[in-house]
Amino acid sequence: EASVGEVPLKLSYHIFETLPSTNQTVWKLMDQGAEPGTVAIALEQTAGRGQWGRQWQSSLGGLYLSLALAPNLPAINSALLTLCSAWGIATALRSHSIPVFIKWPNDLILWGRKLGGILTETRVQQGKITKAVVGVGINWTNPVPETGINLQSFFEQQPQQVITSLESLAAITLQGIFTGYQYASPKQIETLLPSYLELLTSKGRCVIVDGRSGVVVGVAPTGELRVRLYSGAAAEEICLQPGTISLGYE
Numbered sequence: 001e002a003s004v005g006e007v008p009l010k011l012s013y014h015i016f017e018t019l020p021s022t023n024q025t026v027w028k029l030m031d032q033g034a035e036p037g038t039v040a041i042a043l044e045q046t047a048g049r050g051q052w053g054r055q056w057q058s059s060l061g062g063l064y065l066s067l068a069l070a071p072n073l074p075a076i077n078s079a080l081l082t083l084c085s086a087w088g089i090a091t092a093l094r095s096h097s098i099p100v101f102i103k104w105p106n107d108l109i110l111w112g113r114k115l116g117g118i119l120t121e122t123r124v125q126q127g128k129i130t131k132a133v134v135g136v137g138i139n140w141t142n143p144v145p146e147t148g149i150n151l152q153s154f155f156e157q158q159p160q161q162v163i164t165s166l167e168s169l170a171a172i173t174l175q176g177i178f179t180g181y182q183y184a185s186p187k188q189i190e191t192l193l194p195s196y197l198e199l200l201t202s203k204g205r206c207v208i209v210d211g212r213s214g215v216v217v218g219v220a221p222t223g224e225l226r227v228r229l230y231s232g233a234a235a236e237e238i239c240l241q242p243g244t245i246s247l248g249y250e
């Protein structure tokens, strides 16, 4: 039993060999009355979902996991769920000596390559998030594209393999989400932001927004990216929603 915020969350696991998408399965289970704390894990997915409607390659050997939550957060703060999950998972992996960074908003980066990603889906009623599914994919031994990395190739170059099974990777990942979730409120997030910024690969990066160059200066409490734009001597700070600009891997 995990404790999330003040509410103890009873976990119930549903493990599958193969299915279209663990996010989709958790929504289905919730529609059938499953409670927050429902977890679906699959050994492979045939229609893994990525951010921005992309597909997530989900062959055997990867971690594919989704968790049901009922966050009761204002919809305007929905980016916090991904932000806190990313922080929690990165921190959990770092405590196992894996130097994971975050590429805002949802990429887990190792040695400059994509190790995994997070897809949070929400249902909103009257401006509040009533239900959410946090889905995580982490490359374990599965083949990855050029810009990716899996933990197997990382450990091959380390003196010691500190995570030895997909099961323990799943447990570490879930624990990371719970740790992060405690901070998923407009008030709590303030305490997490300094440590989050340390993990951000894109901090200090130059970005181009509508033809103007700018620098990423941080993340707002809503989860939006704070960018300082320059034109001549004048600087202006703006906030960007996830998905509105694309940052390279770094």
Ligand code: BTN
Residues within 6 Å of the ligand: 020, 021, 022, 023, 024, 045, 047, 048, 049, 050, 051, 052, 054, 056, 063, 064, 065, 066, 106, 107, 116, 117, 118, 119, 135, 136, 137, 138
């Ligand atoms: C990304 O695009 O970076 C997010 C990828 C999220 C993939 C995970 S795998 C488990 C869960 N089920 C899905 O269909 N997607 C997420």
